[in-house]
Amino acid sequence: MCIRDRVGLLRNLFLFEFLSDQEIMRVMRIVYQQQRPAGDRIIEEGTEGREIFIVVHGSVQVSVNGERLTSIGVGGHFGELALIDHQARSATVTATEDVVLLTIDHQDFYGLVRSEHGLASKLLWSFLKNVAARVRDLSGEVGALRRT
Numbered sequence: 001m002c003i004r005d006r007v008g009l010l011r012n013l014f015l016f017e018f019l020s021d022q023e024i025m026r027v028m029r030i031v032y033q034q035q036r037p038a039g040d041r042i043i044e045e046g047t048e049g050r051e052i053f054i055v056v057h058g059s060v061q062v063s064v065n066g067e068r069l070t071s072i073g074v075g076g077h078f079g080e081l082a083l084i085d086h087q088a089r090s091a092t093v094t095a096t097e098d099v100v101l102l103t104i105d106h107q108d109f110y111g112l113v114r115s116e117h118g119l120a121s122k123l124l125w126s127f128l129k130n131v132a133a134r135v136r137d138l139s140g141e142v143g144a145l146r147r148t
Contacts, residue, residue: 006031006102012075013054014130018122026119030108036095046094049082051105058099064091071096083109084127 007024007042010016010031033056034113036042042053042060059073069091072078078093083106 003028005054009054009056009102010073013077015052015077015123015126017126019119023119024121026116027104027112030104030112031052031128032103032105034101034103036099036101038097038099040095040099041097042093042099042101043088043091044090046088048086049079049089050086052080052083052109053078054102056100056102058095058097060093060099061096062091062093076078080127080130082106087122121142 003025006028007021010022010024010027013021014017014084016027039049043049045064054077055074057074058070060078061071062069062078072093078091079089082089083086083104086106109123113123
């Protein structure tokens with residue numbers, strides 16, 4: 001995958017929505033690519049998380065306690081909470097076909113936000129905006145369950 005394609009993919013990811021192309025290029029220094037074969041477990045529920053994953057090619061399946069929750073395809077992401085803390089993974093993610101992933105490790109992310117304060121504020125604001133939306137969605141789901 002060429003640099004232009006990576007920048008385009010990152011541009012569409014929630015975490016980088018407020019970044020300029022120049023800032024995304026600085027982020028690219030900490031983005032790594034990996035390939036995983038179909039059937040490979042990418043993350044295991046209950047293990048410590050260290051990185052976020054972005055699907056470049058292929059798809060993955062997310063399951064909890066062996067029960068399938070969802071699939072994530074090209075442009076989707078998972079594991080983003082690992083950028084903030086080292087809690088156990090809440091789900092297992094398995095490649096449903098050969099998959100190409102971009103990853104950002106917690107330590108690299110932390111180093112970037114410590115050294116680039118303007119970039120850090122944009123990244124952390126994006127992260128906070130995403131978490132707020134998830135909390136809002138979950139609150140709505142809990143409210144709907146209580147009404148039934």
